[in-house]
Amino acid sequence: MGLIIQKYGGTSVGDIERIRNVARRVIETKGGGNQVVVVVSAMAGETDRLLDLAHQITKAPNERELDVIVSTGEQVSIGLLSLAIQEMGHKAISFMGFQVGIQTDSAHTKARITGIDAERVRQALKEGAIAIVAGFQGITAEEDVTTLGRGGSDLTGVAMAAALNAEVCEIYTDVEGVYTADPNIVPEARKLSRISYEEMLEMASLGAKVLQSRSVEFAKNHGVPIHVRSSFNNNPGTMVVKEDKEMEGVVVSGVTYNKNEAKISIMRVPDKPGIAAKLFGAVAKENIVIDMIIQNISQDGHTDISFTVAKPDLRKVLQIMDGVAKEIGAEKVISDEKIAKVSLVGVGMRSHSGVASAMFDCLGREGINIQMISTSEIKISCVIDSKYTELAVRALHDAFKLGEGGISPEA
Numbered sequence: 001m002g003l004i005i006q007k008y009g010g011t012s013v014g015d016i017e018r019i020r021n022v023a024r025r026v027i028e029t030k031g032g033g034n035q036v037v038v039v040v041s042a043m044a045g046e047t048d049r050l051l052d053l054a055h056q057i058t059k060a061p062n063e064r065e066l067d068v069i070v071s072t073g074e075q076v077s078i079g080l081l082s083l084a085i086q087e088m089g090h091k092a093i094s095f096m097g098f099q100v101g102i103q104t105d106s107a108h109t110k111a112r113i114t115g116i117d118a119e120r121v122r123q124a125l126k127e128g129a130i131a132i133v134a135g136f137q138g139i140t141a142e143e144d145v146t147t148l149g150r151g152g153s154d155l156t157g158v159a160m161a162a163a164l165n166a167e168v169c170e171i172y173t174d175v176e177g178v179y180t181a182d183p184n185i186v187p188e189a190r191k192l193s194r195i196s197y198e199e200m201l202e203m204a205s206l207g208a209k210v211l212q213s214r215s216v217e218f219a220k221n222h223g224v225p226i227h228v229r230s231s232f233n234n235n236p237g238t239m240v241v242k243e244d245k246e247m248e249g250v251v252v253s254g255v256t257y258n259k260n261e262a263k264i265s266i267m268r269v270p271d272k273p274g275i276a277a278k279l280f281g282a283v284a285k286e287n288i289v290i291d292m293i294i295q296n297i298s299q300d301g302h303t304d305i306s307f308t309v310a311k312p313d314l315r316k317v318l319q320i321m322d323g324v325a326k327e328i329g330a331e332k333v334i335s336d337e338k339i340a341k342v343s344l345v346g347v348g349m350r351s352h353s354g355v356a357s358a359m360f361d362c363l364g365r366e367g368i369n370i371q372m373i374s375t376s377e378i379k380i381s382c383v384i385d386s387k388y389t390e391l392a393v394r395a396l397h398d399a400f401k402l403g404e405g406g407i408s409p410e411a
Contacts, residue, residue, distance in 0.1 A: 002126070003166045004029060007039040007135065007157030011174040012231035014044035014079050022172075022231060026130055034148040035125045037164065039135045039157040040081055042073025045180035063108035067137075067147045071097075074134035074153070082132045086161070091129040095120060097137035097145075102145045102156065104138035107287045111138055111146035113155065113218075116163040133160060151212030157217045162222035169224050171211060172231035177238030178203070178210050180254045180402035185390050188403040192253065193236070196243035199253050199345050200226075202379045206256040216240065243347055251355060252346040252400045257389050259340045261291060262314040263371070264321060265306040268331035271298040275328055279305065282320050288313045290407055291372045292341070292383065302331075306372065308383065311337060339371065340389040343381040344396060356380050363397040 006026060013019050022038075030036045054061040058149045078094035085092035101117025117254060124131045137155025138146050150154050154171060161169035178200065179189040195203075198219035204213035210228055219226050221242065228238035270277055276295075290306040309317050314335060321333045342363075349355050359380055363370060369392065372383035384392060397403065 001035070003035045003037070003164055005037050005039065005157050005161040005166045005169040006172060007153055007169065008041065008172045009153065009174070010041045010044035010046070010230055012172050012387070013040055016080070018231075019077075019080050019086050023081060023088055025172075025231070026081075026085060027088060027090050030130055037121060037125070037131045037133060037160055037166070037223050038081065039133045039153055039160060040074060040077040041135050041153040042070075042077055046073040046076070058075060064144060067108050067111075067145050071134075071137040071145050071147055074136050078132045078134045085130055085132075091127070091164065092132055093124050093129050093133040094134070095124075096134050097156070098139035100133055100160075102138035102159070104140060104148070106140045106142070106144065106146070108144075108146055110149040110287065111140075112214075113138060113148070116159055118160065118163045121160070121164065128227070149212070151209075151215070154164065154212040154215035155218060157222050158219045158222075158226065161224045162218065166224070168227050169219070170227045170229055172229050173210060174230065174232070175210060175228075176230040176233070176235055177228045178208070178240070178254070180394055181397045182208075182257070185257075185393050186397045186403075189397065190403050190405075192238050194239045194241060194331070195253060196347055198243060198378055199347055200240045202343070202345045202376070203254055203256050206258055206341065206345065206379065206381060208254070208256045211240070250346060250405070251348040251352045252344050252402065253391055254345050254347075254402065255347065255396045255400070257340055257342045257344065257393050259386055259389060260311050261308045261339060261341055261383075262311050263306055263308050263336045263339050263383065264317060265304060265334050265336075266325055266330050266332075267304050267334065268302040269305050269325075271301055271303045271327055276305070279321070279324055280307075280329060282324050283309075283317055286316060286320065290319060292372050294372050308339070308341070308372070315383060339383050340386040340387045340392075341381050341383050342389065342392045342396065343379055344400070345379045347378050349378050349380075350355070358399065359396065362395050363392060366391055366395050 008022050012337040051105045082092040082094040103115040104111035121131045135156040157169050177191045201216040204211045204216050226240040293307040296304045325333050368388045370382045374381045
């Protein structure tokens with residue numbers, strides 16, 4: 001008897017009929033001789049509805065109270081799914097995050113999991129029940145409710161798989177797997193049968209919405225195989241697994257984009273030791289992640305520094321930067337929300353040269369100006385004007401022949 005973790009997103013449980021569909025799929029999996037733990041998100045749109053209610057009360061809601069509010073969405077989902085399974089004649093029991101011992105730190109709205117007890121889940125499985133666990137939530141050592149950030153139910157699923165030593169964590173969503181690009185933008189995008197943890201981690205962090213990046217990182221660190229599948233059919237999806245030699249043969253595996261970032265620039269910053277530490281240390285204290293950073297060449301003892309953050313953090317970061325800029329004697333702080341980050345990802349970049357120049361040539365031919373560049377061993381990212389996002393994605397997908405198997409443009 002195997003142990004399978006299944007995670008269902010908001011669209012998969014978006015209404016009562018879809019919840020019944022999930023119940024049937026879960027029962028079918030258990031009927032195959034498996035123990036099943038199901039992690040469920042809030043119904044589609046519910047988290048946004050709850051956030052909107054909070055923002056109707058105040059423009060800057062307390063993050064602890066936000067977690068109390070939005071965590072209720074998953075409570076409804078697990079109860080409804082448990083009832084649906086019971087109505088079909090099978091034993092099921094639902095659990096909130098705190099009831100299965102999902103311990104987190106105290107970074108409200110983006111907490112990190114520090115440990116899972118899962119004893120109540122083990123007991124439920126021993127008794128032949130299907131365990132239904134609320135995704136997205138946990139509890140601090142002080143017993144405050146926390147949430148794990150957008151897409152946090154993915155992290156709950158992977159963490160439960162690691163804690164219970166499950167065979168696989170199946171992530172069910174509204175797409176059939178991981179594609180070479182967003183099929184809504186590139187109709188000829190190709191579904192990948194396998195992708196490495198490293199590639200998926202980059203793609204998730206760079207804007208691919210299939211999996212939350214922290215869930216992929218957790219899976220990589222704990223060796224949890226992830227199977228990304230559609231909840232609306234039985235087709236095989238994409239396996240996220242350890243890298244192998246065959247994967248290195250493909251130069252670029254996919255192109256991603258992210259429109260949810262903003263650029264902040266601090267103009268005429270005194271070019272002195274410790275200035276960057278002051279700027280970014282103030283942001284780090286607020287648990288805000290900075291993405292790309294670029295610093296211009298110093299002229300007459302001053303320089304310009306630009307960096308990107310997630311759009312929801314922009315207002316808070318601007319407040320911080322305004323204060324720090326005055327303290328260090330910088331001229332001004334400006335921001336730009338009309339940007340997008342377009343990226344190429346592929347473990348084959350480690351052993352193939354010329355990818356960056358081919359990417360820049362492609363964007364140049366389309367008349368797209370590059371504002372910022374960031375690279376790693378397996379990815380290249382460019383910040384561009386957001387109005388060119390779809391054009392850039394389609395052009396790069398075509399240039400690197402991703403619909404045909406990922407051939408280098410020089411090949």
